[in-house]
Amino acid sequence: MLSTKTMRVALLATASFGALAGVAFADGEVNIYSYRQPELIQPLLDEFTKETGIATNVLFLDKGLVERISAEGTNSPADVILTVDIGRLIEAKDGGVTQPVQNDIINKDIPAQYRDPAGDWFGLTTRGRVVYASKERVPETAITYEELSDPKWKNRICIRDGQHSYNIGLFASMIAHHGAEYTEKWLTGLKNNLVRKPDGNDRSQAKSIMSGECDIALGNTYYVGLMLTNDKDPEEKEWAAAIKVLFPNAADRGTHVNISGMALAKNAPNKDNAIKLMEFLSSGKAQEIYSEQVFEYPVLPGAKVSEVVASFGPIKPDPLPLVDIAANRKLASELVDKVGFNDGPTQ
The missing domain is CATH 3.40.190.10 (Periplasmic binding protein-like II)
Structure with a gap:
């Protein structure tokens, strides 16, 4: 039997999907399927919209993201996948719901150790x-x-x-x-x-x-x-x-460090806007916002960490x-x- 919390999340996901399905092909929008809680990413998305005029729509799931996109197939409204943990990023790639991105801006900002060699996923914070x-x-x-x-x-x-x-x-x-x-x-x-x-x-x-x-x-x-x-x-x-x-x-x-990360959905209907969002999320400005909001370390070399994070002391990440x-x-x-x-x- 589903718990009350699980039922609530499922209902929210269904309601959000209905909204997303109606705007998937609209101009000036990008649709995000996220394992990251909405309140954690909203400050980033607000800044992205402020800079670009592109609206963002978020579907939050606590599980089953890959299965959902697979079931939606070519009609999926998903443009960008946001998640935590390298395992979930690998799961998305192995599940066939991502597509490779070769982008000079993103590759410049994100060190090779924190991205998929084929470009199917990218780390944002550690x-x-x-x-x-x-x-x-x-x-x-x-x-x-x-x-x-x-x-x-x-x-x-x-x-x-x-x-x-x-x-x-x-x-x-x-x-x-x-x-x-x-x-x-x-x-x-x-x-x-x-x-x-x-x-x-x-x-x-x-x-x-x-x-x-x-x-x-x-x-x-x-x-x-x-x-x-x-x-x-x-x-x-x-x-x-x-x-x-x-x-x-x-x-x-x-x-040892793990990551939060992003990927381009396989059938992204708003691909150009999705790439713009991914470029923004890899930028120093976005990573500093993330650092201040959720106290993680930016992957962009030289990006500023929050005062709280700095108080823990310096971190030397395992380069593996x-x-x-x-x-x-x-x-x-x-x-x-x-x-x-x-x-x-x-x-």
């Missing part, structure tokens, strides 16, 4: 998969991912579901760097250092650190910014104030191409199950 550490109980100022399996952290680590895309991305990067055999042993060690079964989301890991349940956790950088500035739920400010951000492997290969990491996601998921990661510690 978020580091970092360690949240207790300011009171963790004196360390540096750490590596490899160290997380060290017995010194036994009963001190919290983490969300091992199969969540954020963690699968990190585990896939470990395979890319060290191989499957090493990563399996590492996952077993990490599992046995957990204080409990994987649970919650990234924000709740910070809450668990504040409460003293655990001392360190894995989380994305941008959640820290969202918590620090959350006036609606001020208790989250307390969670964020209790932790410090440690960037793993800062002294060697760098911190995301396509190389994504190639190991299936194996990473299999290893999570193989070691019983979500069962929690067994020693």
Whole structure:
């Protein structure tokens, strides 16, 4: 049975699609299918419309984007796909709902490691998969991912579901760097250092650190910014104030990052406007807006980060191409199950 939330999203998607279908072929518009929540991208779209006069229509889905576009076929009104996580971008390409873009402006702004070699998707912003550490109980100022399996952290680590895309991305990067055999042993060690079964989301890991349940956790950088500035739920400010951000492997290969990104839909009816939007989203101006709104790092070299993000300290991203990491996601998921990661510690 569908939950109330899922039903609401489905109804909204249906209503939005009806509106989109009526304007898909209108002049001066571009249609966006988005896994990113509308309020996060609206400031960007408002600025794009202000600069170009091109109106934007957004269909937000929390799942099933590829299946929807596939079902719509050549009549799909989708022009641009916006999403988070390299896995979902790869899923869109493999699902046959994107088309390649070869554009000098976009390629100049987005480094090669953050775009598909064939041009089927492009990264816009990055978020580091970092360690949240207790300011009171963790004196360390540096750490590596490899160290997380060290017995010194036994009963001190919290983490969300091992199969969540954020963690699968990190585990896939470990395979890319060290191989499957090493990563399996590492996952077993990490599992046995957990204080409990994987649970919650990234924000709740910070809450668990504040409460003293655990001392360190894995989380994305941008959640820290969202918590620090959350006036609606001020208790989250307390969670964020209790932790410090440690960037793993800062002294060697760098911190694992994932991306938000975009792709041109396969049957984009407003292709010219879609390309204009993609050019805008890759620009420094747009990426700085994103940085201020959702506390992520622009992929454009030299683009300014927000003051909140800068307060975490400098990030040195792992330079390994995301396509190389994504190639190991299936194996990473299999290893999570193989070691019983979500069962929690067994020693």
